[in-house]
Amino acid sequence: MSQKVRIGDKLVEKGYISREQLERALKLQNGTGKRIGEILIEQGIITPELLTSVLTELLDIENISLTRSNINPDVIKLIPENICRRYKIFPFKVEGNKLLMAMADPQDRQAMQDAKRISGLDIIPYIATMGQVNQAIEIFYSNADLDKALKEYSDSGVLKEESILEDDINSAPIVRLVHNILETAVRMKASDIHIERDGDFMRIRFRVDGILSEYMKMNSRPYKAVISRVKIMAGLNISEKRLPQDGRIFLNVDNRSIDYRVSTMPTSKDEKVVMRVLDRTTFMVSKEKLGLNKKNIQVYDELLENPYGLILVVGPTGSGKTTTLYAMLNQLNSIEKNILTIEDPVEYELDGINQSQINYKAGLDFANALRAFLRQDPDIIMVGEIRDLDTAQIGIRAALTGHLVLSTLHSNTAVSAISRLLDMKVDSFLITSALTGVVSQRLVRKVCENCKISYLAEEGEKKALNYPLDKELILYKGSGCDKCNYTGYKGRTGVYEILKITKSVRDLINRGATEADIQKKAEELGMETMRKDATIKVINGETTIEEMLRVTFITD
Numbered sequence: 001m002s003q004k005v006r007i008g009d010k011l012v013e014k015g016y017i018s019r020e021q022l023e024r025a026l027k028l029q030n031g032t033g034k035r036i037g038e039i040l041i042e043q044g045i046i047t048p049e050l051l052t053s054v055l056t057e058l059l060d061i062e063n064i065s066l067t068r069s070n071i072n073p074d075v076i077k078l079i080p081e082n083i084c085r086r087y088k089i090f091p092f093k094v095e096g097n098k099l100l101m102a103m104a105d106p107q108d109r110q111a112m113q114d115a116k117r118i119s120g121l122d123i124i125p126y127i128a129t130m131g132q133v134n135q136a137i138e139i140f141y142s143n144a145d146l147d148k149a150l151k152e153y154s155d156s157g158v159l160k161e162e163s164i165l166e167d168d169i170n171s172a173p174i175v176r177l178v179h180n181i182l183e184t185a186v187r188m189k190a191s192d193i194h195i196e197r198d199g200d201f202m203r204i205r206f207r208v209d210g211i212l213s214e215y216m217k218m219n220s221r222p223y224k225a226v227i228s229r230v231k232i233m234a235g236l237n238i239s240e241k242r243l244p245q246d247g248r249i250f251l252n253v254d255n256r257s258i259d260y261r262v263s264t265m266p267t268s269k270d271e272k273v274v275m276r277v278l279d280r281t282t283f284m285v286s287k288e289k290l291g292l293n294k295k296n297i298q299v300y301d302e303l304l305e306n307p308y309g310l311i312l313v314v315g316p317t318g319s320g321k322t323t324t325l326y327a328m329l330n331q332l333n334s335i336e337k338n339i340l341t342i343e344d345p346v347e348y349e350l351d352g353i354n355q356s357q358i359n360y361k362a363g364l365d366f367a368n369a370l371r372a373f374l375r376q377d378p379d380i381i382m383v384g385e386i387r388d389l390d391t392a393q394i395g396i397r398a399a400l401t402g403h404l405v406l407s408t409l410h411s412n413t414a415v416s417a418i419s420r421l422l423d424m425k426v427d428s429f430l431i432t433s434a435l436t437g438v439v440s441q442r443l444v445r446k447v448c449e450n451c452k453i454s455y456l457a458e459e460g461e462k463k464a465l466n467y468p469l470d471k472e473l474i475l476y477k478g479s480g481c482d483k484c485n486y487t488g489y490k491g492r493t494g495v496y497e498i499l500k501i502t503k504s505v506r507d508l509i510n511r512g513a514t515e516a517d518i519q520k521k522a523e524e525l526g527m528e529t530m531r532k533d534a535t536i537k538v539i540n541g542e543t544t545i546e547e548m549l550r551v552t553f554i555t556d
Contacts, residue, residue: 008036010058011046021045035105038130048129055127061106064126066092066136067482073140075099078119081141087111090128090136097121102128102136135483138187138254174222178229179251182260184215185277186253188485191318193260193277195230197223197270208485209445209492210318227264227271234262241271249275256280261345278347287327290320291493293536295528299498300439304331309436310399312386314411314420320443320494321408322347325382328406329353332380341382342369358384370394374401383407389424396426399434413530414440414499415519418509432506438499442530442551444543445489448478452541461545465535476541493542495534495552499527 008022017040025039037051056063064070071092078099079091088104089111099121103111106125116123181204185193190206202223204216231238234247249260261276292300303311313321326348333339333352344358356369366383367390373381385408386392399405411417417438421431457473467473478488499505499522508518523529534548
């Protein structure tokens with residue numbers, strides 16, 4: 001009997017899977033070259049952690065959790081990155097003439113033989129999940145490549161501070177340095193890259209889960225060459241240093257198509273570069289993954305079921321408005337509907353949807369695009385942002401003539417979006433006739449599931465959560481680990497309030513009621529505030545009270 005079947009039998013014996021599930025997995029496995037455990041994980045029948053646990057028991061091999069504390073960065077030089085990726089292995093320590101190696105599949109004898117031949121050491125296998133192995137490869141081999149590029153640059157002696165030659169910009173060390181910065185940002189799931197000069201130093205910062213932090217600080221000597229290299233990749237003019245420039249870089253990182261939106265800005269110290277990182281493979285999410293609770297999903301669906309009207313998504317920059325708009329479009333998309341969008345820029349290309357991009361130089365702005373859209377027999381129109389009265393009026397006119405219009409607006413709350421439109425001089429009767437709903441949102445960081453710990457809430461925390469002081473409350477936070485870069489947070493989710501424009505709300509708007517009066521009526525009619533949504537997420541252990549206080553406030 002083969003080892004593969006033994007693992008399957010063990011899973012059946014333990015009651016983790018049924019015999020029928022095993023048989024189906026074996027059929028799927030045929031001809032793929034994959035292990036049975038991998039097939040079962042892909043099918044969602046078992047988790048990687050469960051497979052690791054069963055393998056540990058079956059093979060009597062120790063399990064290892066790969067963390068910075070038990071990984072010697074120098075050891076990875078013993079096995080090339082391509083070998084580690086091929087076999088899903090990761091060398092983490094040397095003891096005498098033995099190489100300790102984490103393996104997603106410790107039964108892979110070919111992997112052990114090749115590792116022994118390459119390293120010249122005896123291999124001691126440890127079991128780790130495939131996710132852990134892949135993550136270790138991404139982080140540690142990327143850092144090793146970056147260190148190598150920096151050393152090559154330092155050793156090369158090219159480039160004086162005052163003079164940049166084309167050969168210097170395109171030299172191998174500079175090319176590798178820039179590519180490693182771009183690739184590492186993707187692997188760390190950064191949304192933005194900041195490259196800036198600070199005195200004698202060049203600083204690289206990444207924004208991860210909404211928080212900007214320093215990734216690397218080094219001598220400023222290669223700064224001008226790095227900036228020029230980025231400009232060349234983005235198709236910008238490297239000699240223009242007095243004016244801001246915008247461009248794009250497209251790279252394939254780990255078989256993913258990545259779009260970097262490049263922005264340069266002259267400063268008193270030197271040019272600064274910021275790059276927005278758009279991973280097209282992870283941009284689209286369903287409404288459930290946005291973070292909407294059941295009640296808000298119901299209101300959200302009711303808004304999208306309207307055949308016409310204006311729906312606004314509001315919040316500050318970086319609050320996830322575009323992601324929500326795309327989730328809406330994804331839900332509405334069908335062959336029976338003609339959907340048109342005007343965006344600045346197009347962040348993700350959607351199948352079956354006609355997307356246009358703002359081009360101010362050519363005279364194509366939001367208002368002009370909207371006028372043209374009305375001659376294109378549209379069913380649904382998405383406008384990236386309502387910035388002025390002209391765009392607002394045309395969008396409202398479209399909503400009043402049988403079209404569903406989706407757009408964004410900068411305002412702090414759902415109710416304040418109405419005030420924002422009034423400030424633009426949009427007539428109140430037009431707002432009440434066209435506007436059907438407003439989705440207001442923020443993003444909070446999620447507690448890292450890998451290092452999540454519980455603790456008893458203190459009195460001040462209970463007060464902030466409006467929780468009875470005489471009752472015990474258990475809250476959660478992350479203690480910090482490798483997976484979350486010791487922040488205690490990993491990933492983000494949304495907190496929302498959705499205002500449905502009912503007859504009562506319309507009457508208040510037409511009477512010129514204050515924001516406070518409209519807010520009070522909306523809450524009486526069942527609208528959950530963002531603070532309440534965030535409170536629920538804190539109590540449920542999804543986020544922390546610090547995150548709640550960071551992004552939400554109490555509405556009077």
